[in-house]
Amino acid sequence: MRPRSGSPAARRAAAAFGAAVGDRSARPDYRWIARLTGASPDSVADVVAEAEALVPMEIAIRRAHRATGRVGGFAQIRAPLELYAITRLQRPDTVVEVGVSSGVSSAHFLAALRRNRHGRLHSIDRPTFQRGPRLARNESPVSIPPGRSSGWAVPSRLRTRWDLRLGPSQRLLPRVIRELPPIGIFLHDDLHTPAHLAWELRTVRPRLAPAAVVLADNSRWTGRAFPRFAEREGVRWTARRGTDLWGLRLAA
Numbered sequence: 697m698r699p700r701s702g703s704p705a706a707r708r709a710a711a712a713f714g715a716a717v718g719d720r721s722a723r724p725d726y727r728w729i730a731r732l733t734g735a736s737p738d739s740v741a742d743v744v745a746e747a748e749a750l751v752p753m754e755i756a757i758r759r760a761h762r763a764t765g766r767v768g769g770f771a772q773i774r775a776p777l778e779l780y781a782i783t784r785l786q787r788p789d790t791v792v793e794v795g796v797s798s799g800v801s802s803a804h805f806l807a808a809l810r811r812n813r814h815g816r817l818h819s820i821d822r823p824t825f826q827r828g829p830r831l832a833r834n835e836s837p838v839s840i841p842p843g844r845s846s847g848w849a850v851p852s853r854l855r856t857r858w859d860l861r862l863g864p865s866q867r868l869l870p871r872v873i874r875e876l877p878p879i880g881i882f883l884h885d886d887l888h889t890p891a892h893l894a895w896e897l898r899t900v901r902p903r904l905a906p907a908a909v910v911l912a913d914n915s916r917w918t919g920r921a922f923p924r925f926a927e928r929e930g931v932r933w934t935a936r937r938g939t940d941l942w943g944l945r946l947a948a
Contacts, residue, residue: 702726702741713747713777716754724777725937732909732934732943733785743784747777750807753851757803760849764841765830772797772838773885773913775936776804782909783808788815788880789905792873794865794896795885795913796821797838799847805881806854818859818876820868821846822886865892869899878905888917897925907948916940 702710702724714723724747729740761767772795773779783791783805791805796819809815823846826832826839840846847860861868865886873879882900884893893912904910912922915935926933926944933944 702737702744706741706744706747709745709747710777712751713754716751717758717776719774721774721938722777724781725775728934728936728943729778729781729785732945733782734907734945735785739785740781743781744777746784746811747780750777750780750804753803753807756851757798757800757849761798764826765832766798766837772800773941774939775941776800778936778941779883779911780804780808783815783881784811786880786907786909787812788908789877790879791815791817791881791883792819792876792879792900793817793883793885794820794869795838795883796846796860797823797840799850801883801885802847802858802860803850803854806850806857809857810854815880816857816859818861818872819847820861820863820865820872820886822864823862865896869896873900873903876903879903879908880905881909882911884912885914888914890919890921893918893921894925897921904946906946908946909943910946911941911943913939913941915942 710723714720724744726740779801793801796802802819805817809817823840826835826841829842846862879900884896915922922942923933929946931944931947933942935942
């Protein structure tokens with residue numbers, strides 16, 4: 697088994713990916729992907745090896761971030777290659793994310809859905825806007841530049857499988873999920889409080905598909921909300937290496 701470092705082709709692709717985004721921590725956690733998807737090490741390595749094809753997109757996103765004052769890696773989620781790999785392996789009909797900002801997570805979900813030739817991404821975002829053309833040091837890195845909207849860094853060629861809605865998740869999430877088939881992947885990445893995460897998990901639970909993958913970023917701010925959800929479901933949760941991005945896989 698090679699869950700830690702993958703095949704030589706996967707290692708080369710992951711290295712090229714990390715160099716393109718300028719963030720070594722973006723290299724994938726193979727064990728985490730395998731635990732969340734139930735995939736074999738060889739299957740994980742195969743999808744990670746596809747990362748080389750993502751390099752032009754990563755360079756374009758990095759340039760867009762730098763042009764608006766965002767330096768030092770991603771302005772948002774720090775495990776984009778894992779999102780891609782999980783989506784490729786799960787092959788979901790439906791992905792739902794709450795929290796978009798520039799669209800790093802969205803772009804990688806969409807790239808995987810495009811490669812799958814199947815599924816749609818449904819995103820909810822309540823944007824905040826920066827004051828000037830470049831991000832100031834005292835502003836949140838998830839702020840939107842003037843004249844842009846949520847998901848501004850997502851390549852146009854990927855948007856055909858995307859439903860993006862703007863507003864508070866408290867209002868939009870219940871409405872959106874009522875319209876959808878069962879959800880195969882859910883990502884929480886908006887208001888990081890214990891109460892809000894617990895509410896989002898309660899809200900989406902009836903619409904989650906068997907063996908769905910549930911992810912929550914910045915979980916150090918949300919206390920026991922995610923572990924309690926895992927306990928109620930009778931499954932184990934697991935953290936992505938070096939981050940507080942947590943995930944679990946529901947029972948089949």
